[in-house]
Amino acid sequence: MATIELHQVEKKFGEVYAVRPIDLTMHDGEFVVLLGPSGCGKTTTLRMIAGLETVTSGTILLNGQDVTQQRARDRDIAMVFQFFALYPHMTVRQNIAFPLQAQGESRETIDRRVSEVVRLLEIEPLLNLRPKSLSGGDRQRVALARALVRRPTAFLMDEPLGALDAEFRETMRAEIKRLHLAQNATTVYVTHDQVEAMAMGDRIVVMSQGEIQQVGTPAEVYYDPANLFVARFIGSPGMNLLTGRYAAGVVSLPGENRYQVPAHWQAALDKQIGEGEVILGFRPEATLVGGSGQLAAEVYTDDLHGSYTMLHLAFNGDDQIIHARAGRSQIYPIGTPIRFDLDQEMVRFFDPKTEMALKPEVARG
């Protein structure tokens, strides 16, 4: 199908960068998610790939061919818009047939392709309705059908689930994923919802303030965030980040806590930090709440999440709250002193000055 390559692509509105120069390659058949908070440049990037937004500088290659200066209509890329962008004066059938009619396809071809895609998305009963009378989910199905019917080389999706109700979102997410598996077309998907990104992406591109923060598989982005932004942004809640002082294998944390750094991290920390400030990061599920952990805190509040309890813990003499996952059977009254340990495999360290993640010297484990 298609490979999309961005080389030093940037977009400025006046003097303001919407997207700082980025390099990115989407491989054939890959599902790439652009993830970031609003205003981070992910939609602008997508629109530049589509050809709806001109590029300030840099080149965009589609299957190795330079399409930077080409109009959207010459790029053979389909796009699904956040608010569907269906043609309101046409029926569902006319909407889906539009891209084929615009190409001057024969009537038989159009009929055949439309009925194929309509069967795939199970929207036969809607064919003679107008977008106005459709539910949000059905509108999105029609928008998908309109994109699919053309058999484009690549799909772009701009928060396609953003305008849907929460209950529909799960269903549509599954449908889009299944469609992608069936079609195996290169897909670039924009969202601000990290759960969606984790669930759907082969690779996630985390963006912030017009820059790529990290590119990686969902697992990489989740377990090995490249910097503090990714650590905070991915996960709900994000990674716990505690600033402490490192010296000789021990991190001094707030509340008189001293954390013995795992063996495989010591060499790296000695070399990269030596003696000084370091940020200790760990996911809520990396905490092992139990009788005799090496860290002490007290319960700030707790909330039951059905299958587990999320504990919010405060260190003595510090106003930072950390989040810890604990079994649902235990009850933790407010103010209870608690001891916990950290899963050695899930501990990460960040340099407070560069905000970048530190790498362990030797292979873990």
Added chain:
Amino acid sequence: MIRTKVRDASDKQPAISRYRSRHVLSDAALKRLFLWPTLALLISINIFPLFYSLYLSFTTYSAIANQPPVWVGLQNYRDILNDSQLWIYFRNTGRFVLLTVSLQTIIGFGLALLLREKFRASGVITTLILIPMMLSPVVVGLFWKLIFDPSYGIFNYLLGYPAGRGPEWLASKELALWAVVIVDVWMWSPFVMLLCLAGLSAIPDYLYEAAEIDRASSLYQFWRITLPQVAPLLLIAVLFRTIEAFKTFDLVMGLTGGGPGDATELVAVNLYRLAFLGQWNTGKASALAYIVLVIIIAVSNIYIKYLNRIKEG
């Protein structure tokens, strides 16, 4: 940048019932206060004249004769429909309406397409184009009479004729109706433009983006998106202009007075002549007015039916 599109307005404004208690007048009283004066006005200046003139159209009556109307049944209508002279006026009117409305539509829509994209001074230009619409038709008639003047008028000069050698627009039997059409088009194309401009600017950008993604050419986008999207407002403009053109009277009076011969004698002009100039034949004039009214209502209904079909798709 990221465009923010307004979602369907599912969340209504909170009720403002807490302000209710402050009303000095009750809702019902307020309703009556607004309703009765309007009704009184409507009845006295619209509804009563409408029915009174319907009655007069079945009588012989002159508004200045100081004699009561005499019932003659359908005689007035019979006279009008058998009057071959009046059929000429109807034909003039038909030609005039067809020419002026189609030209106004084409020119007005064309101007709207040109002014749709914002450019330097486009606001000022739009305002300037709208000026003819704001002028009094009688004034327009008078100064176009000067413009059309064969010996010193600027119109022939602009067409490239040497002074005094160009066609006599207002005195020629073939050209006079065209002269009226030209002035009417000059005056009312801006109106069509204004409505089309409103229609065009209401078309959301994302439809064109979607069409661009769907690989539609510019021409295809125009036929499948622009035209159907503006159609409702365009049709309303055409409807208004058709009704107005049927009733054209002031421009003709200012320009030609119906002449030469009866080349520009439109029905409305003749109606005025019948009712007020010399004849004061109020009964027959009422009957003619009713015939015009029925024609206009019929034409409007055809348009409105078509309009509704477009709106539903």
